[in-house]
Structures are given as structure tokens and as C-alpha cells.
Amino acid sequence: MRAVVYRGANDLRVETVPVPRIGPNELLVKVAVCGVCPTDIKKIHFGTVPPPRIFGHETAGTIVRAGKRVTKFKIGERVALHHHVPCLKCHACRHRAFAQCDTYKQTGITAGFEPAGGGYAEYVRVMPFVLPGVIRIPARNSFLEGAMLEPVNTVLKAVKRLRLLRGDTVLVAGQGPIGLMFTRLLALHGMKVLATDLLDSRLKLARDFGARWTLKAPDASSNNPPARYFDAAIVAVPSDDVVRQAQDAVRGGGQVLLFSHTRRGQRTGLDLATICVDEKDLLGSYSADFLLQSEAARLVFSRRLDTRRLITNQFPLEQTAAAIALASHPTAVSLKVVVSQAS
Numbered sequence: 001m002r003a004v005v006y007r008g009a010n011d012l013r014v015e016t017v018p019v020p021r022i023g024p025n026e027l028l029v030k031v032a033v034c035g036v037c038p039t040d041i042k043k044i045h046f047g048t049v050p051p052p053r054i055f056g057h058e059t060a061g062t063i064v065r066a067g068k069r070v071t072k073f074k075i076g077e078r079v080a081l082h083h084h085v086p087c088l089k090c091h092a093c094r095h096r097a098f099a100q101c102d103t104y105k106q107t108g109i110t111a112g113f114e115p116a117g118g119g120y121a122e123y124v125r126v127m128p129f130v131l132p133g134v135i136r137i138p139a140r141n142s143f144l145e146g147a148m149l150e151p152v153n154t155v156l157k158a159v160k161r162l163r164l165l166r167g168d169t170v171l172v173a174g175q176g177p178i179g180l181m182f183t184r185l186l187a188l189h190g191m192k193v194l195a196t197d198l199l200d201s202r203l204k205l206a207r208d209f210g211a212r213w214t215l216k217a218p219d220a221s222s223n224n225p226p227a228r229y230f231d232a233a234i235v236a237v238p239s240d241d242v243v244r245q246a247q248d249a250v251r252g253g254g255q256v257l258l259f260s261h262t263r264r265g266q267r268t269g270l271d272l273a274t275i276c277v278d279e280k281d282l283l284g285s286y287s288a289d290f291l292l293q294s295e296a297a298r299l300v301f302s303r304r305l306d307t308r309r310l311i312t313n314q315f316p317l318e319q320t321a322a323a324i325a326l327a328s329h330p331t332a333v334s335l336k337v338v339v340s341q342a343s
Ligand SMILES: [Zn+2]
Pocket: 037, 038, 039, 057, 058, 150, 151
């Protein structure tokens, strides 16, 4: 089969590799769509993990083979996959910190080599410990929507980390696909959202997604969001300046949530008294919450969160490198980029 193999930093090659063999408790899924995710982009650009690997973890496709001990799924079913599933028993899981669970940190979907998601290949093998994460896609929904479950789950998890009351005000900085999902989910939860971005096209979409106010992204001097106005701020752009602006923008006792600061080793200056004295919590959220999967699926498949408008660009498998290039340097009109093999 064809697969896009990561051979080193910024080195992706279309290669022919064996179709994965599956065990008695495993599935083989023919990939239809795989979303391009910033966390994979970082690994590819900075070469932070050893090659070779086949990336891609926002995967939807069709079951084409099922191990003989698999009873819950059958051949022909259209499914969305989750490459991480927690054990639900360890210390981290008992604290609902699933992303810190050792079982969760193992990647249970592969197209070969060290498991890394495998969605940039024709077929993936779904290992037994991630079978609980497989979700059927309803007949009326597309593979594209199925591939959005994982990112929607990560956003839903982050929203649940905030202690908000209906009618609260929230600043969402950055209206890329993730920021727009935040805007929509917060609006659905009854929050008044100020959406900021550098691009007018995204601000317009943010209003469609339920933002009450929009603001062309604060440049350093003017146009800052009002100080001490917001109950929470989501920082969906990897900018330290925006974190500081968010710290100013939330009221005492408010919360600032980091969603895009995934690069290790970066340091920054913060006035720590804003945390200690003003009780402005600084928190992060990473990856998905297994227990929120059905809620995320309902939001996507009912189209209360309509992900179809977020997917702007589809690339064939052979052009995965171009898909990743566009996702890392978005244009004024590009949002979610996917690799699609759906015919
Ligand atoms: Zn992802």
C-alpha cells in the first residue's frame, strides 16, 4: 500500500509499505480521511521523534477486516478512530488526567513502524486497547465529519476545565479551526464570546459560529480587549504576548487556558502576582477526554457544532506534504486541512 513515511525533520516520502497484519482482537481500517493536526506538524518540522513513522491520527474510514475474536464491529462499518485510550484505573486516570496515563500515551493505531497514528496511509491497524475508542459514523454524516471527532473532543475537554456560569464572558484568542470550535462550543454553553484574530475572514466566520463580539487581533499598543472584563480567556495561538494580554483581560479569580503552547523549552515572563494575588488561574489542556467521546460525537453528528464549514482544503495522500505545508502556513481562507482518500 502507499504511505507517507516520516524519514527525519521535514522529510516526508511517499513509499510502498506492507498492509498491516492484524491480530485476533484487532481491526484493519481503510482510511478515507485524516485531518492534519498541529501536534503532528510540530513533530515533523522539528524532528522531535525518531524516524521512521507514519503520522496522522484524526482518522475516519471503513472496517475492511476484523480479527476473529472481535465481536463489536463488523466489516463494512464506517468508523472514526481514536489513537489514544486511557486505562481508567491508574492514579492519573482516577484524577481524570487521562492525557497523563501511561496506557493513554501509547499509540494504538499504526500503518507500520513505531505506532504514530498511521492515517497518512491507505490502511491502518487498530490495536485491542484502542477498540473502545472506535465510534460508528451515522449514515447521514461524512468521513470528513468523522475525522473531526478527535479535535472536537480536545476542545470540549478544555471547555469543561473552565468554571463558567451561563452568561459569562470569554475571550477566545485565535480563530483558526480550533479557536472557531471554542467559539461555537462556548456559545452553545451560553457564554458571551469575544473572538480575536488577525484575519477578517476568520472574524466573520466567528460571528457565524456564535461570537457576540469580534476584534481584529490586538496589536501591541492599541485595540486590546478591555482589562479585567472576562471570566476566562482561551489562548488558541502559540504567542506569549497573547498570554500576557489574556492575563490582563480576565477579572480577578478568572482563568486563562493555554491550548497551543505545545513546544517544550520555551520560557516567558509573567507577573506572578496576577496568579497569587488576583487569583487568575493559568491552566492548560491537552489531548482528548475519553469519557467525553459520545458527547463530542453528538455535537458533531447532530451538526450543532457544524464541522463541515471548518474543512476548507482536501489533499490526496500523495500530497500530504503540501497539506502539512498549508496547515502550517494558513492563507486568509484556509482552515482545517485534511488528507482525503474518499472516492
Ligand atoms: Zn489532533
